[in-house]
Every structure is written in C-alpha cells, then in structure tokens.
Amino acid sequence: MVNKSLPSSQTCNSCGGDAARKPGRSGSAGIALAESAFGPVCLRRWLGLGLLALCAALQGCVNATVDEMTFMEPTEGIGDASVVIMGRRHAPDYETEFDFIECIGDHIRRGDDSITVLHELEFINMMYPWFEPRTAPLRTDDIDKLLTQQRVADRFSEIKLEYMIWIDGSTVETNSSGSMTCGVGPGGAGCFGFGTWGNASDYEATIWDFTDEVEVGRISANTSGQSYMPAVVVPIPIIAPVQGTACDSLGDQLLKYLSAKL
Amino acid sequence: MAAPLLDSMISGPDRLIRALGVLAGTLLLAACGAREVVVQGNFPEPLMDPLPITLGVVYSDAFAQHEIFDEAAGRAETDWLVKTGDAQVEFWNTLFGGMFQDVIRITDHDSLHARESEIDAVIIPYVADLQYTIPLHTNVKVYEIWMKYRFRLVPVTAVHDHENGDLTIDPAEQFADWTLTAYGKTPTAFLQSDEEAVNLAAVVALRDAGANFATSFTRVPGVKAWMDGDTESFDGE
Incomplete structure (x- = not known):
C-alpha cells in the first residue's frame, strides 16, 4: 500500500x-x-x-515540464471514496482559474469513470463558509480545526472525501507584438498583418490525504508557447494550447496516482 | 393600433432609415445613461453548529435599500449605480439563519414586542463604505468590490419604537460595536459584460463578508464578554 x-x-x-x-x-x-x-x-x-x-x-508549439513527487499511492484505487480538486484564490495578484480546475476534473473522470471527482463550486457551496479564499485551510494541520464543527465533520463523512487536491497557479500572457488592420468595403471585408503573443502556465498540485491528514504528493506543470496570427484577407490563428497542455499534463499525473487501472 | 398603421404608411427605404435612426438614438442614449447593477446571487446556508442564541435583527432602510452612485469623472466614463440592498438582506438573512439557533427580524412595533422576552440580543448591520473598480479605472483586468461593515450588538431594551413606526437604538446601551471588511474580485472574461462582472464581484464580496463574520463573531471582545455572561461590560459604559 x-x-x-x-x-x-x-x-x-x-x-x-x-x-x-x-x-x-x-x-x-x-x-x-x-x-x-x-x-x-x-x-x-x-x-x-x-x-x-x-x-x-495549425497549432503552435508548447513546451511542457512536469515534476512529480508522490507518496502513499492508493495502489488499489480509492474505491467509493471521493476526490475534490480546488483552486487557490487567496493571492492578491492572481487566482487559479475555475475552468482550469474543471478541465482537470473532466480529464480524470474521462480517464477512469470509477473515480468520483466532486464539482468544485458545488463543494465550496456545500461547505460554506469554510472554503472561501479567506477561510480555506492552507496546511493539513488546519483540517483538525475544521472537523471540530460537528456539521462539517458529518458532511465530510457523508461525501466520503478521501483526497483533497489543491491547484495553485495561473496562465499569463508573457509577450505580444505585431499589428493587424481590418477593413470593410462594398466589395467585402478583409484583414492584413501579423500578430504574435506568448503564454505561460505555472501550476502546482498539492495532494492531501484527508483521512490521514497528511500531504502525500506535489506535482507541478510549467508550460509555455507562442501563438501566431498571420492575416492575408483571412486571419489564420495558430494557437499554442498552453493552458490545455498544462491541464493534460497535471490531469495525466493525477490520474496515474489515483487510478487503479493505470 | 396607431403604430402598425403608421408603419404601413412608410415606404421600404424610409423604414430602413427610420430603423437605423432609432437604433443610433438608442445606442447614443445607452452610452449617456448610467449603468445599473442590481446585485443578485444565490447564497448558500452556512454549514455551522448554530450558536445557542435567539437573535433579533434590525435592517435599517439605509441598509435594506443600500446603493452606491458613482458619477462619471469624464466623457470617456459613464455613471454607475450599484444597488446591493436586496442582496444584502437576502444574504445576511441566510447567514444569520444558519449561524444562530433562532433569528427574529424586527421591522416595527409589533415584531419588536411579539417575542421580546425570547430575544437574547439584537444585531444591527450597516454598510459603512463600498468601493468598486473596473478595468477602465485601473487598467488591470479585474473587477473588484470592497465593502466595510459596521455591526452593533445591543440588548433588546436598547431598541425603541416610535409612534411613526421608526425604530431607534440607544447608543449608550450596547454589547459590542465593531467593523469588518470584505473583498470580492472577478477577472475579465470573454463575452462578460461590465455589469455581470461587477455583480459577480459583489456576490464574492458578500460571501467573503459572511465568511469573515462567521469566523470572527465569537472572537469580538464585546461579543465574547457578553457570551461569557459578563453583561456589565457594555461597550458604552
């Protein structure tokens, strides 16, 4: 085990x-x-x-680096227990995107339909006010404080929560340049020019074993890529799926950790 | 009846010109008018062991009809009207209902005296300040709302009703008087209007206010003293 x-x-x-x-x-x-x-x-x-x-x-190139350190892998899967994946949103200058969390959850559900991944917003609402940016536990030691509230403890037992996975990070635009001009006339419309921009994603997943109240792993994914948009009459977007690749990378590693099938 | 008749009297091109004129006029007026947000949201009941307190709640008119009007500073900006009153009442009713064993809303003479003997204390919330920013103001792709509340916890004897139906609070008699702040932000999103984003930021701020209140209420010195039975330690004395 x-x-x-x-x-x-x-x-x-x-x-x-x-x-x-x-x-x-x-x-x-x-x-x-x-x-x-x-x-x-x-x-x-x-x-x-x-x-x-x-x-x-036509999709842009993405460079991805994944680092993983995990312990106590559930080799026989998590059975009928559940997992919740949540974003960290307490930092003043960024917040982990809701759709990114949704993407990772969908990735795990698609990979192994026996894993129950709770929907983030539903979980936050059912546990209100304990998982708001101001009150969310930052360390595994904080779980004990949460469980002193009887109704909170009962709710956790009810949903059979086994793993709580925190995702911290965001995707940002790193650079952009170029220009494009578009026009409309009686004969038609068109654009001419060239634009390019870069995106970088930096996410870290921290896995908490909720039953034992310990941290059992950290997985990080850093991706970056450059997107291009040349336009000769019709703009042709060549988009680098930076956030999508980060989602796939983290999702794959989490799936490998949680699933008994892989 | 007159409108269809009038329409039938206008020829094709004229109708098009007229329609374009109406559209341009509407857009012009929309650009000049204030942008209004009536804050709406679904607020979850708090998951807490209720405190064994029967709480009376008084929402002043200023609180229940709270709104902020921000006049445009220049031609590039528009006036903003953000109405939070209904959402405030709905939210705090939900929060107090989950936090306390029993909650009695006091609106007038009858509701004050009907269960006066059961009420342990009365809470009166006030919105002391509300500020908001949109990307146009800050050049940052975030909509933010910041709120400052003031709460007063008083014995039921401090609430007085008058013949005209108004309720007043005796400032000399109170258990606690404290402030708390709340913050909500939402990033810009594709196909999301300014109004929707400000509404979302306000809902996040309200939730934050509730989380702050729920986790700090029993630690407020005046409240703690009152709950410990030290009723002599009125803030006002």
Missing part, C-alpha cells in the same frame, strides 16, 4: 497540440478529405474541409 515515487521530471516539446498528440483527430480529418469527390460541384466543400483541417492542424 505504501509507495514512494522519487522526484521525476519530464520535459516535452509538442507541436500541433492535440492534433499531434491524438492521432484520432487528424486521422478523421484525413478520411473526410479522402471521401470527398473531385468534381467542380464539390470543390467548395473540398476547400471548406481543407480549411477546417488546416485550422485543426
């Missing part, structure tokens, strides 16, 4: 984003192209599909 994994670090440089990592998507686009006819009637549809496939394939 007791398992200790050594600190590990993984760096990955992926281009093409999801399309490169998940062959199913680019494969389906290829089939769509192959099925289309080459006659003049279908030329417009063919071009449309081509443009769609191009947009799906």
Whole structure:
C-alpha cells in the first residue's frame, strides 16, 4: 500500500497540440478529405474541409515540464471514496482559474469513470463558509480545526472525501507584438498583418490525504508557447494550447496516482 | 393600433432609415445613461453548529435599500449605480439563519414586542463604505468590490419604537460595536459584460463578508464578554 515515487521530471516539446498528440483527430480529418469527390460541384466543400483541417492542424508549439513527487499511492484505487480538486484564490495578484480546475476534473473522470471527482463550486457551496479564499485551510494541520464543527465533520463523512487536491497557479500572457488592420468595403471585408503573443502556465498540485491528514504528493506543470496570427484577407490563428497542455499534463499525473487501472 | 398603421404608411427605404435612426438614438442614449447593477446571487446556508442564541435583527432602510452612485469623472466614463440592498438582506438573512439557533427580524412595533422576552440580543448591520473598480479605472483586468461593515450588538431594551413606526437604538446601551471588511474580485472574461462582472464581484464580496463574520463573531471582545455572561461590560459604559 505504501509507495514512494522519487522526484521525476519530464520535459516535452509538442507541436500541433492535440492534433499531434491524438492521432484520432487528424486521422478523421484525413478520411473526410479522402471521401470527398473531385468534381467542380464539390470543390467548395473540398476547400471548406481543407480549411477546417488546416485550422485543426495549425497549432503552435508548447513546451511542457512536469515534476512529480508522490507518496502513499492508493495502489488499489480509492474505491467509493471521493476526490475534490480546488483552486487557490487567496493571492492578491492572481487566482487559479475555475475552468482550469474543471478541465482537470473532466480529464480524470474521462480517464477512469470509477473515480468520483466532486464539482468544485458545488463543494465550496456545500461547505460554506469554510472554503472561501479567506477561510480555506492552507496546511493539513488546519483540517483538525475544521472537523471540530460537528456539521462539517458529518458532511465530510457523508461525501466520503478521501483526497483533497489543491491547484495553485495561473496562465499569463508573457509577450505580444505585431499589428493587424481590418477593413470593410462594398466589395467585402478583409484583414492584413501579423500578430504574435506568448503564454505561460505555472501550476502546482498539492495532494492531501484527508483521512490521514497528511500531504502525500506535489506535482507541478510549467508550460509555455507562442501563438501566431498571420492575416492575408483571412486571419489564420495558430494557437499554442498552453493552458490545455498544462491541464493534460497535471490531469495525466493525477490520474496515474489515483487510478487503479493505470 | 396607431403604430402598425403608421408603419404601413412608410415606404421600404424610409423604414430602413427610420430603423437605423432609432437604433443610433438608442445606442447614443445607452452610452449617456448610467449603468445599473442590481446585485443578485444565490447564497448558500452556512454549514455551522448554530450558536445557542435567539437573535433579533434590525435592517435599517439605509441598509435594506443600500446603493452606491458613482458619477462619471469624464466623457470617456459613464455613471454607475450599484444597488446591493436586496442582496444584502437576502444574504445576511441566510447567514444569520444558519449561524444562530433562532433569528427574529424586527421591522416595527409589533415584531419588536411579539417575542421580546425570547430575544437574547439584537444585531444591527450597516454598510459603512463600498468601493468598486473596473478595468477602465485601473487598467488591470479585474473587477473588484470592497465593502466595510459596521455591526452593533445591543440588548433588546436598547431598541425603541416610535409612534411613526421608526425604530431607534440607544447608543449608550450596547454589547459590542465593531467593523469588518470584505473583498470580492472577478477577472475579465470573454463575452462578460461590465455589469455581470461587477455583480459577480459583489456576490464574492458578500460571501467573503459572511465568511469573515462567521469566523470572527465569537472572537469580538464585546461579543465574547457578553457570551461569557459578563453583561456589565457594555461597550458604552
């Protein structure tokens, strides 16, 4: 039952984003192209599909680094217990995005549907006022104080909470440059120019074993990428899925930790 | 009846010009008018072991109809009217209801005297200050609301009713008088209007006020002394 994994670090440089990592998507686009006819009637549809496939394939490069240190891995899974993933929001200058937490929860649910991941907002509401930015426990020692309230202790027993995972971090824009001009006239509309911007994500997940009231792991994910938008009549966004890659990286590691299937 | 008749008398291009004129006029007026936010939200009941206190609550008119009007400082800005009164009453009713064994809202002579003997203490909340910022003011992509409350906890004998229905509080007789602050912020989001974001920040601030109140109430010196049975230690004495 007791398992200790050594600190590990993984760096990955992926281009093409999801399309490169998940062959199913680019494969389906290829089939769509192959099925289309080459006659003049279908030329417009063919071009449309081509443009769609191009947009799906054109994704910026993302550089990701994942560090992990976990202990006491539940090798037989967590059974019918539940997990809650929450964002830290007590810092004055940033707050962990709600949709990022939702993304990680969805990633774990998709990977192993036997894991019950509680919805963050529902959990915060059902435990009000103990998980507001002002009152949320910052250390595992604070769990004892929470459990002195009988109704709080009863609620935790009711939902069978086994792991509480705190995500701290955010995604920011690091740089931007370029310019684009768009115009509309009687003959049509169009844009001309070039824009580029960089994004960086820095997240750390801290896993608390709620039953034993100890911290059992930390996983961090740092990703960065540059997005581009050239425009010659039509703007073509080449977006680097920086936050999405951070979500996938953290989600994969958490899933590996919690699931008995992997 | 007159409007459709009038419409039928206007030819096609004229109708288009008229419609564009109305649209432009509406946009112009919308740009000039104050932006109004009536704060609304769903507030959860607190998960707490209720304190064994029967609490009377008095919401003054200024509290129950609280609003802040911010006049535009220049041509680039618009006036803002943020109405928090209804949300304040709804929120504090929910919070007090979960925090205390029994809560009696005192609005007039009848409600004051109906269960006077059961009431252990009366609380009167005030909004002492409210400030807000939007990205236009600060160039930061965050909407913020900051509130300062003042609470007074008094014995029921300190609440007096008058013939005109007004309730007044005797300032010399009180258990505690304290302030607390609350803060709420929400980042900018795609397709989110300024009004929606200010509303969300206000809801976060109200929740923060509740969390602050719930966790600090029994630690307020005057409240603690009163709960310990030291009723002689009125703040006013």
